[in-house]
Amino acid sequence: MKRTMRERLAVGRLGSCATLLALVAACVPAQAPERRALVIGLDGATLAVTRPLIAAGRLPHLARLAEAGVHGPLVSSLPIQSPRIWNTIATGKTPRRHGILSFTFDAANGERRLYLSRHRKVPAVWNILSQHGVKVSAVNWWNTWPPERINGVMVSDHFFPGQLSGREDLFKAGGGEGGPSVSPIDWEARATQVAERDTNPTAFENPFLERGNLPRWTHLGSLADVFDTDRRVAQVALEIAEAESPQVLMVYFPGIDRVSHSLWIGVDATHNFPPEFRLTDAERTAARNALENYYAYTDALVGHLLAGYQTDDLVIVLSDHGFEAHPFGDPVDGQLVLTGGHESPAARDGLLIARGRGIPPGGGLEGMSIRDVTPTLLAWLGLPIGADMDGSPAHFVGTAPFAEVASYDDLAIERESAEASAVEGEIVEQLRGLGYLE
Ligand SMILES: [Zn+2]
Structure with missing residues (x-):
């Protein structure tokens, strides 16, 4: 196993550790520069949109990453549900093994409940990295509430519930105090202050404040909130990057x-699309522009995050699935009208772009899967992968054998204690609003 790995350890950041056992215990980083990594998840981003926009020069930051490294489809899994997939990405394990099987489940008393962090049955990569003494922070990842105590800051997905309405409204709707949504809890006030800062770090105006020629059924309020939520996610992540310098x-x-x-x-x-979904040319153009501009806006947010990283650092941008035509609702007088979805295998695969030290430029991905992301990240950092993980390191980080431990599953996970989330009910309503729940 482990010759390659020991060599790598000997010259890498963990040079003072003699054995892998010692590595798992506390371990002082050597003088060599840290291998830093940034992982950016873009839900639903698809090559069908990014490739033409990159070719047209409209996504300069993603284009530079792709040029400097590898990019291609990221093989996902069915059924195409974000929580299943993002937890596989974060654990290297299939949904059956990580335990997050959908958005919600029916509790014994018949109540519909959200899957929470405590329902994840195995450690996520942030737990594994924390165990290794690596400084790690995570912002808005799926099913991270109650937030877990990690070797850094965890801003849980219940911190940003304002995708459809303001956070204050959500707390009223939730009718309770709820527990902390950030760990360590003294970061909650700071994150809140940063998230509420009303400065747009990009040159993009919120395109959903006025209808213009957008189709009459476009739900402007919720899309305007989405624009603000992504901005807040970036602001909070930048604050953590500057204050904590997570590895x-x-x-x-x-x-x-x-x-x-x-x-x-x-x-x-x-x-x-069926006849009742037909748009005028002006509406169609407006819808296209809004969607493409949203990709460009996201690229600009990614650019801000990238600013603190060197070309040697690992940067992974990835998505969980693609998109396809999926008309839903009644465009004439329906409350909720959707036109895109991810139901069939045609929409299964997301995308992945990776650049960093050792990654050959200009390459494609050979069947890389969502299960491979966590092993890839660990291997690139020179840390052992779990032999019981369902994925393996991507070809672009080198070739087997990789250092392994049998399993990380017995790792203890501590959470900020909380009985109930103040925003759970509202999030269930949001999922209904997206057509995910009947
Ligand atoms: Zn979706």
Whole structure:
């Protein structure tokens, strides 16, 4: 196993550790520069949109990453549900093994409950990295509430519930105090202050403040909130990056998925939609522009996060699935009209772009899967992968054998204690609003 790994350890950041056992225990980093990694999740981002926009020069930051490294489809899994997939990405294990099987489950008393962090049955990569003494922070990853105590800051996904309405409204709707949504808890006030800062770090105006020629059924309020949520995610992540200098930072942006559910009709063939979904040319153009501009806006947010990283650092941008035409609702007088979805195998695969030390430029991905992301990140950092993980390191970080431990599953996970989330009910309503729940 382990010759390659020991060599790597000997010259790497953990040079003072003689054995892998010692490595798992506390371990002082050597003088060599830290291997830093940034992982950015863009829900629903698809090559079908990014490739033409990159070619047209509209996504300069993603284009530079792709040019400097590898990019291609990231093989996902069915059924295409974000929580299943993002937890596989964060654990290297299939949903059956990580335990997050959908958005919600029916509790014994018949109540519909959200899957929470405590329902994840195995450690996530942030737990594994913390165990290794790596400074790691995570922002807005799926099913991270109650937030876990890690070797850094965890801003849980219940910190950013304002995708459809303001956070204050949500707390009223929730009718309770709820527990902390950030760990350590003294970061909660700071994150809140930063998230509420009303400065847009990009040159993009919120395109959903006025209807313009957008289709009459476009739900402007929720899309305007999505635009603000992604901005807040970036602001909080930047604050953590500056204050904490985490060696590994993981950030999840929901916006592209939400906008694509609404406005996919702008970029897909007209014949994929029934007659009542037909748009005027002006509406179609407006829908297309809004969706493409949203990708460009996201690229600008990614650019801000990238500013603190060197070309040697690992940067992974990835998504959980693609999109397809999926007309939903009644465009004449329906409350909820959606035009894009991810139901069939045609929409299964997401994308992945990776650049960093040792990654050959200009390459593609050979069947890399969502299960491979955590092993890839560990291997690139020179840390052992779990032999019981369902994925393996991507070809671009080198070739086997990789250092292994039998399993990380007995790792203890501590959470900020909380009985009930103040925003759970509202999040269930949001999922209904996206057509995910009947
Ligand atoms: Zn979606």
